[in-house]
Amino acid sequence: MQQKLKLYTYFRSSTSHRIRIVLNLKEIDYEPKFVNLLTGEHKSEDNKEELPNQAVPALHIPDGTILIESMAIAEYLDEVYPQKKLLPQDPVLKAKVRGFCELINSGMHPYQNLILFEWIEKYIEKFDRVEFVQNVLKSEFQTMEKLLLQNHGKYSFGDEITLADCFLVPQVMGAIARFKLDISLFPTIQEVYNNLKDLPQFYKAQPDQQPDFK
Amino acid sequence: MSYTLYGFAMSSCTQRIRSILNYKKIPYTQVSVNFLKKEQLTEEYKKIHPRQIIPALVTPEGHTLIESLTIAEYLEETHPEKPILPKNKIQRAQVRAIAEYINSSIQPFQHLGIQQYINSHSEKQLEWKDQWTHWNMLGISNLEKSISRTRGRFSVGDQLTLADIMIYCQIDSAQTRFGLDFGQYHNIMNIYFNVNNIKEIEQSRGIYQHDFPK
Numbered sequence: 001m002q003q004k005l006k007l008y009t010y011f012r013s014s015t016s017h018r019i020r021i022v023l024n025l026k027e028i029d030y031e032p033k034f035v036n037l038l039t040g041e042h043k044s045e046d047n048k049e050e051l052p053n054q055a056v057p058a059l060h061i062p063d064g065t066i067l068i069e070s071m072a073i074a075e076y077l078d079e080v081y082p083q084k085k086l087l088p089q090d091p092v093l094k095a096k097v098r099g100f101c102e103l104i105n106s107g108m109h110p111y112q113n114l115i116l117f118e119w120i121e122k123y124i125e126k127f128d129r130v131e132f133v134q135n136v137l138k139s140e141f142q143t144m145e146k147l148l149l150q151n152h153g154k155y156s157f158g159d160e161i162t163l164a165d166c167f168l169v170p171q172v173m174g175a176i177a178r179f180k181l182d183i184s185l186f187p188t189i190q191e192v193y194n195n196l197k198d199l200p201q202f203y204k205a206q207p208d209q210q211p212d213f214k
Numbered sequence: 215m216s217y218t219l220y221g222f223a224m225s226s227c228t229q230r231i232r233s234i235l236n237y238k239k240i241p242y243t244q245v246s247v248n249f250l251k252k253e254q255l256t257e258e259y260k261k262i263h264p265r266q267i268i269p270a271l272v273t274p275e276g277h278t279l280i281e282s283l284t285i286a287e288y289l290e291e292t293h294p295e296k297p298i299l300p301k302n303k304i305q306r307a308q309v310r311a312i313a314e315y316i317n318s319s320i321q322p323f324q325h326l327g328i329q330q331y332i333n334s335h336s337e338k339q340l341e342w343k344d345q346w347t348h349w350n351m352l353g354i355s356n357l358e359k360s361i362s363r364t365r366g367r368f369s370v371g372d373q374l375t376l377a378d379i380m381i382y383c384q385i386d387s388a389q390t391r392f393g394l395d396f397g398q399y400h401n402i403m404n405i406y407f408n409v410n411n412i413k414e415i416e417q418s419r420g421i422y423q424h425d426f427p428k
């Protein structure tokens with residue numbers, strides 16, 4: 001019997017959330033391995049081999065290879081499991097979808113990263129994480145709204161689900177839950193988000209539906 | 215008609231794209247968007263890039279592409295000669311992981327906005343050089359470990375890939391801007407020197423561009 005993929009994941013990790021959605025959309029059977037970031041399990045000696053970058057997500061392939069970085073993992077899954085393609089064929093449209101994912105991956109998510117907060121706290125005694133993130137992300141959500149206005153259908157890009165949707169939902173869900181995002185300020189984001197979040201593949205991937213949810 | 219690259223000599227993200235265009239011998243012209251003079255904030259540039267950051271690449275057909283990694287992937291797909299991604303899907307994922315790590319876990323943390331936020335909220339002032347030093351040393355030391363598992367002559371195997379271009383531009387930028395010393399990272403510096411020997415990439419450095427500040 002072929003071994004399953006193993007996904008090292010934490011329920012609240014936005015980057016793990018993206019990959020849980022991708023795996024669900026492609027109906028790929030996998031074994032979740034839960035890593036508690038709050039108690040520092042990602043940094044423990046026990047996980048040194050399993051989590052080479054001390055972070056989630058990490059995808060273990062049956063041949064023993066460990067893949068990291070959510071964007072790289074997502075592209076790999078889309079190449080190896082072509083059912084329910086998440087990147088369009090047309091290079092220009094593909095670039096638009098990837099560009100949207102990168103807006104989130106490198107333009108927004110880093111500024112919510114725990115390692116950044118811990119470093120800033122060395123300088124600012126009473127660091128208000130929520131205020132900082134709201135400050136930094138306000139213009140990024142405005143850009144996201146603009147991009148969706150130009151490209152959306154039922155979903156982020158037209159009426160087919162793409163990788164952009166797998167990045168959008170975790171980013172928005174996390175911003176609402178942890179950083180008091182008022183999504184009504186961004187009507188197109190809200191519309192697309194509402195069309196996506198209750199689809200079973202998305203719903204089953206969300207943090208409060210995970211076995212390690214606390 | 216050729217490509218138009220909007221960027222700046224001091225931008226490592228622009229250097230990545232210039233390196234790829236030169237390596238693949240793709241004709242292009244450059245338009246300087248000097249972020250020291252805040253030229254990215256003009257209404258004119260806003261029409262090109264909704265987030266008003268650099269680089270942006272306009273194709274001969276008139277499509278505007280944003281996000282350096284997205285642009286890199288587009289150029290690789292549409293100009294497959296002198297490839298910068300391996301054919302093997304696992305190696306592709308490993309190359310993308312290195313590229314994504316630099317793009318989302320080193321480069322964003324250099325953002326001047328973070329320094330400005332800290333200094334406006336704290337008596338303990340942060341020098342921008344110290345911010346760069348912290349995130350580059352941390353990030354490069356992590357990469358040093360991960361590429362020890364994948365490297366040959368270059369960071370993944372024996373052929374130049376996007377991962378090497380990313381490493382090269384990051385090291386070059388940190389060395390040129392703030393004189394950071396990565397000598398202790400032998401794998402990384404070995405890659406750096408191997409890339410530096412590739413004429414088209416070495417000559418893509420910011421210091422050779424006409425808009426490099428005197």
